[in-house]
Amino acid sequence: MGETLGDAFWLIIVAIMWGSTNPLIKKGSTGIEQVRRSNALMQFVAEIKFLVFNWKYMVPFLLNQSGSVIFYLTLASADLSLAVPITNSLTFLFTILTGRLLGEESASKETYAGMALVMAGVTLCVLDRT
Secondary structure (H helix, E strand, O other): OOOHHHHHHOOOOOOOHHHHHHHHHHHHHOHHHOOOOOHHHHHHHHHHHHOOOOOHHHHHHHHHHHHHHHHHHHHHOOOHHHHHHHHHHHHHHHHHHHHHHOOOOOOOOHHHHHHHHHHHHHHHHHHHHO
């Protein structure tokens, strides 16, 4: 039981890391569409350079990838039938909430109702495993 709750805790942390960084990565990559080069290879290199030297992109990207490392380490002991629903559904929830905090378009009532159902479903999954 304790191990399942510990795994659930880390999976929720991963969902927070992934979900909260998704809108920040999107916002940090603003301006990449203005990068123009003469051929495909130079375009690719210029876009990579734009992103790597852009702290507004790199900081959330590295936090997001840190979440991936925690997810990988947690999978060693976590029940997959618990890990996947927690991380995928809660990532969606935290992406919407963070996007809203950053001023992105407001979600509809149906989206918020869906988020409540997601939370209820994840809670039931965790309670069933404990």
